[in-house]
Amino acid sequence: MxxxxxxxxxxxxxxxxxxxxxxxxxxxxxxxxxxxxxxxxxxxxxxxxxxxxxxxxxxxxxxxxxxxxxxxxxxxxxxxxxxxxxxxxxxxxxxxxxxxxxxxxxxxxxxxxxxxxxxxxxxxxxxxxxxxxxxxxxxxxxxxxxxxxxxxxxxxxxxxxxxxxxxxxxxxxxxxxxxxxxxxxxxxxxxVTYKEMMRNVGAPITITLAVIFMILVATTPAIADAVTSSYSLPVIIVGIIAIAIIIEGRMVNKITLLFPFIFFCMLLTASTELGTTQWINALLADNGIHPMIILAVVTGLMAVGRFFAGGLIHRLATPGVLLGSAVFSVAGLLLLSIASGPVMTVVSAAVFAVGVCYFWPTMIGVASEYVPKSGALGMSILGGAGFVATSMVLPIMGKSIETAGPQITLRNMSILPIILVFAFTILYMLVKKKKEA
Structure with missing residues (x-):
């Protein structure tokens, strides 16, 4: 080999x-x-x-x-x-x-x-x-x-x-x-047997059905309109999925729900990273600098950061890296929402790039390290769900840009990494407790 x-x-x-x-x-x-x-x-x-x-x-x-x-x-x-x-x-x-x-x-x-x-x-x-x-x-x-x-x-x-x-x-x-x-x-x-791999995903049937439903929402305007017709319906759907995951994971498979928790975090990390970069042209068109330059700054810094990620991961461990990434992502989005000139926009974009830099590969790494028996299926579920979540958030962002404007949209997007700050704090404590045990 x-x-x-x-x-x-x-x-x-x-x-x-x-x-x-x-x-x-x-x-x-x-x-x-x-x-x-x-x-x-x-x-x-x-x-x-x-x-x-x-x-x-x-x-x-x-x-x-x-x-x-x-x-x-x-x-x-x-x-x-x-x-x-x-x-x-x-x-x-x-x-x-x-x-x-x-x-x-x-x-x-x-x-x-x-x-x-x-x-x-x-x-x-x-x-x-x-x-x-x-x-x-x-x-x-x-x-x-x-x-x-x-x-x-x-x-x-x-x-x-x-x-x-x-x-x-x-x-x-x-x-x-x-x-x-x-x-x-x-x-x-x-x-590790195939059955054990499925079991370690926690709730593979519920998660797969949830992602299929997300694909339908992302690709079928009629279904999307029906889901978003009221503020309560999305909350009810999420609640039903959460209950189904708990039942399948804890009562049927009798296993920790760490992987479903990582799956939830992946939906938010992918939306934060890819949703913002895909709309970069519309979000920063009036900031006095070509949006493609900002995209090059963001992706360039991401590439450099990922290449030298080894030392950072060694010092902070993967949950610590993700927690720091969430904090920088919040700061980057809030700074971009108030940036008004080329220099401030580039600096804000750099902060955002540092934040989202490690999200995708480190999320997959967390699953591989802490739920290793989830195997290739676990990594594929996370990656696929990340792209489906992005396809769902893109039209929501587009509508927000048209109605509320780029600044408000960026400010609203910061809610996702704010949730992640709390989620990764919990993940950090769970992993620390598991190591001590």
Whole structure:
């Protein structure tokens, strides 16, 4: 087993995933200006990039140990290849939608396979190497943004040239994985049964049904309108889900509810990070500096922070890192809500970047470290749920920006990391108590 080669291949696969996000942001106007699609049609055609990601992660989590890690990796490569080819030929709503279905499924398959692969490759430093692996998501967005500006804005080349550049990292990661001995997941190598993995998720049936319901809300306007028709209905739904999780986890599976608690936190961390960055253009359009520069600052700092996460995790432990991240996220969002000039905006964005920097990989690391028997399924559930939560919060933020304005929206978004400050304080105490026991 070539540990270094497999890790580099995984990073390049995630790089392809990240660049697709940057490319979509740049070619959005092409389909409205050149092909006559409305902004709503383009938004719906881009939707599979999010829910397809979640579907692939859930499917991968449930079946990776049955079909083997190697099969999920090559499924990701194939779907990436087909998706890129279809995107190059897309000129209508349907063709753009189908292309994003394949790309979304490919992106989700990368995470479903490579997160557990990284923890298997580095069993003694899981969270550190997961942060190193996830450097390539913000890093890829920076690279993709720079490539988009160079190819389309500076060289005035067709958008197909920009999309075609994806074939380069795709071919390299395919070559690096080809012929390699790819190990099975940590669950398999340590002898944990599939049934035990399901049990350690706490309430796998309830959590899966909850995420399916979230996907329906995110993709079906009629269901979304029905759910948000009153203030009490969402609270009632959340209450029913919480009760079902307690019944399934404590009464049926007779196990700690630590994983469902981490799952709840993941919904908030992902929404804080991805919701804000996806709306960065509308939120900061009037702050005297190009929003794409702010996005580059945020994602650039995130990449650097994740690369050097090892020392911080060693000193503070993963719950401590998450608690500090939540505090910085609150401060960053509140500062952005009052920022009025270029300098203040950049400083506020930097504080926010430090806050959200460690959220995603460290949340997956917490599950891998403290609920290790949840295996690949646990990591996939967290990643998939994070993207579904983002797809739900995006329209809510959009409506808030239109009605209340960017400043109020940013201030309201700070409620999510405020909740996380309390949640991660509880997690810190739970982990400390568990270690002492």
């Amino acid at each position: 070539n540990q270094k080669r497999l890790f580099i291949a995984s990073c390049l696969a995630l790089l392809v995933t990240a660049i697709t996000f940057a490319i979509r942001a740049r070619i959005e106007s092409v389909f409205t200006d050149d092909y006559g699609l409305t902004a709503e049609q383009v938004g719906r055609a881009f939707g599979p990039a999010f829910w397809g990601f979640a579907v692939a992660m859930f499917a991968g989590g449930y079946f990776i140990d049955i079909v083997k890690t190697k099969s999920i990796i090559w499924a990701a490569f194939t779907m990436h290849l087909v998706g890129i080819v279809l995107l190059l030929m897309a000129k209508s709503y349907t063709s753009l939608f189908v292309a994003n279905v394949f790309i979304g499924l490919g992106n989700g398959s990368v995470e479903a396979a490579c997160n557990p692969l990284v923890t298997t490759l580095f069993p003694d430093k899981k969270t550190k190497m997961l942060n190193r692996f996830h450097v390539w998501f913000p890093g890829g967005i920076v690279i993709g943004s720079l490539l988009a500006a160079l190819v389309m804005d500076q060289l005035n080349l067709p958008w197909q040239v920009l999309v075609g550049l994806l074939f380069i990292p795709l071919a390299i990661y395919g070559f690096l994985f080809f012929g390699q001995n790819i190990p099975e997941t940590e669950r398999v190598t340590t002898g």
